[in-house]
Every structure is written in structure tokens, then in C-alpha cells.
Amino acid sequence: MKLIALLGVVCIVTCITNATEANDKMNTLTTKEETIALVSAYTAKGDMPNLKRALADALDAGLSVNQIKEVLTQLYAYCGFPRSLNALGVFMALVNERGGKDAVGELPGPMPAGKSLDFGTANQTKLIGAPVKGALFDFAPAVDEFLKAHLFGDIFARDNLDWKTRELATIAALAAMEGVESQLKSHIAIGKHNGLSDAQIEAILALVKPVPVKTSPFPVGQENKGFSQYFSGKSYLAPLTKDIRLKAPAFNVTFEPGCRNNWHKHSGGQLLIAVGGVGYYQERGQPAQRLVPGDVVEVPPDVEHWHGAAPESWFSHLAIACNPDTNTNTWLEAVSDADYRAATGGK
Numbered sequence: 001m002k003l004i005a006l007l008g009v010v011c012i013v014t015c016i017t018n019a020t021e022a023n024d025k026m027n028t029l030t031t032k033e034e035t036i037a038l039v040s041a042y043t044a045k046g047d048m049p050n051l052k053r054a055l056a057d058a059l060d061a062g063l064s065v066n067q068i069k070e071v072l073t074q075l076y077a078y079c080g081f082p083r084s085l086n087a088l089g090v091f092m093a094l095v096n097e098r099g100g101k102d103a104v105g106e107l108p109g110p111m112p113a114g115k116s117l118d119f120g121t122a123n124q125t126k127l128i129g130a131p132v133k134g135a136l137f138d139f140a141p142a143v144d145e146f147l148k149a150h151l152f153g154d155i156f157a158r159d160n161l162d163w164k165t166r167e168l169a170t171i172a173a174l175a176a177m178e179g180v181e182s183q184l185k186s187h188i189a190i191g192k193h194n195g196l197s198d199a200q201i202e203a204i205l206a207l208v209k210p211v212p213v214k215t216s217p218f219p220v221g222q223e224n225k226g227f228s229q230y231f232s233g234k235s236y237l238a239p240l241t242k243d244i245r246l247k248a249p250a251f252n253v254t255f256e257p258g259c260r261n262n263w264h265k266h267s268g269g270q271l272l273i274a275v276g277g278v279g280y281y282q283e284r285g286q287p288a289q290r291l292v293p294g295d296v297v298e299v300p301p302d303v304e305h306w307h308g309a310a311p312e313s314w315f316s317h318l319a320i321a322c323n324p325d326t327n328t329n330t331w332l333e334a335v336s337d338a339d340y341r342a343a344t345g346g347k
Helices: 002-027 031-045 048-060 065-074 081-097 116-128 135-139 141-155 163-175 181-193 198-208 225-230 337-343
Strands: 235-239 250-255 264-266 270-277 279-283 289-291 296-299 305-309 315-321 329-331
Touching: 031 048, 031 065, 031 081, 031 163, 031 198, 048 065, 048 081, 065 081, 065 163, 116 141, 116 181, 135 141, 163 181, 163 198, 181 198, 225 235, 264 305, 270 279, 305 315
Parallel strands: none
Antiparallel strands: 235 250, 250 315, 264 329, 270 296, 270 315, 279 289, 279 305
16 A cells, blocks of 8 residues: 555656646747747847857757748848848858758748638738738738738748747847837737747747846846946946935946956945845955845955856845045956856856
């Protein structure tokens, strides 16, 4: 009986584990999907140097040459022929550079019988979940026909990419572009209808258009571009005080995961109050101090130190300058990756 009971427990645990793994896979992007999102975004932006790296990553992840060509070809319908053709040119050169070692992959199968307008209309209805009508298409019926016959017919009928993948690429491209918010919103809904989860949509948007995470009630502010040369990664700065008579300038500083500032020192000292996420503070020659909301750091005058986010967490702290009339800041060298890993536990 004990053996039977034990086997039953093992079976239950196994089923729960398998279900959890299946759910995780549904709610996260695979490496291949991440590379497709980045390839699509860089194509839409016209960012050829980053596109080449993303294309190489896509091939290394196991995407075939024909699958990637299909993504780049489809994108002309969303970001225009010039950028699609430029991307295909970069990809062609990369494939040649790699000496033909990458899998070519399957070509699309035969197109459905009949007119592309007819099966394209059917594809559009199935893809979206309802027939598409509207005043805009009554106003410009040629656009309606082109969408149905060419985009949803000639392109979406090509079967070497499934519709979920095509929508992933489309969402990533639109998210990388300005002024197409309504189309992005529509394709997010279409992507969900075709199997993309909310978490996967969020992952695509985070990859393509990362935004600062609000970790506390304090405002995040704007990207701290004026001091970006003194930070490894992106940081955001929000002034909290305005009245200079108070002589207590305070800022909310937000760090993206892994971001930290250079070694530096303040002639008048500084107060740091952790308000969100997880971060670290380290003085020269001392162990690093892990910071969580509520922690207060009193930085003595002229002590060399750095502070920033944990490797896997956004982090926000309030920074208050002490003795502001005479306090000067001296920036020193960057915190090396090795020193940062050692300070944060080797993560």
C-alpha cells in the first residue's frame, strides 16, 4: 500500500511539473522567437548593424535561411520595400559570409486553388476572427482588395511560417515604429487570437521597446542621458524638490537590471534611500551591501563608491545631496563586469 501511495504522489508531482513546464513554454518566448522579434524590430528601424547581429543570432538559434527570408519579405507590407530590401541585402551578405553552413529550410508549398482575393479574404477572416469591414475600406476599396488579395492571400498563404510567428514578427516591427499605435493595438489582438499569450506579447514589447519599470510611488522621470557616460546601462532621473532655499536637492534614480554607475565620490557626502526593487552599494575596498526598500545608506564625504541595480531586478533609490553649496562630484573609472559579478554574488 505504501508503494502504491508513493507511486501516486510521484505521478501527481510529475503531472504538476509537466503542466507547469507546458504553461511556462506557452507564456515565454523561445530563443528562436526572441531572435525573430529583434530581426523584425531592427528591420523596421533600418538599424543595419544591430540587424546583422540579430540575423546571426537567429541562424545560430536554428532558424533556417528560408524562414528568415520569409520574415524579411513579409515585413515589406508593414515597414516598406526599402527597409525590407535593405534587410534582405544584409542577410544575403551574412549567409555568404558564413559559407553556406546554415540550413536552407523548406520553401512554401503550393498556393491554394482559386483566386488570391478569395482565399485571402478567407484567411483574413480566420486570422482576425470575423469579417473585416469599415468606412475606411468603403472610402478606399483598392486598399481593402490589396490587403485581402496580396497580404492575406499571397503572403499569409505561404506555409513555411505559421500565422502565430507572422504576427509575432508584425507586432515587433510595429512596436519599433512611431505613429502606428492603432495598428500595433490591432495586431496585438490578432496575435492573441492566433496563440500569443499576454506574457509573450509583453516579452516582445520589452525586447523591442523597453521602458523603465516603475518600482515605487515616486516618478521615474526621463532617461538620464546627460550622465550616461558614467553609467553601465540605462538609468532614469526624476527631480523631487524644487525650492533651492531648502538646500536639500533630492532625486529618484531608477536603474534597469544590471545598471550601475561608475566609481565616484562626493566632497559633501550623500544620502541614498532605497525605495523599489533590489540594488547594491559598495565602498572601495569593502564588501557590497544589498539594498531593498527601506534601506538607508549614509555615504561619507570623499569615499569612493558605486551603486546600482541587481543583475535581475530594476532598482530605485532617492539620492539626496548633502552640503549642496560646496558638494562636488568626482567621477572615476567604470565598475568592471568582473567586479560587479563578484559584488552581486557572481550572477
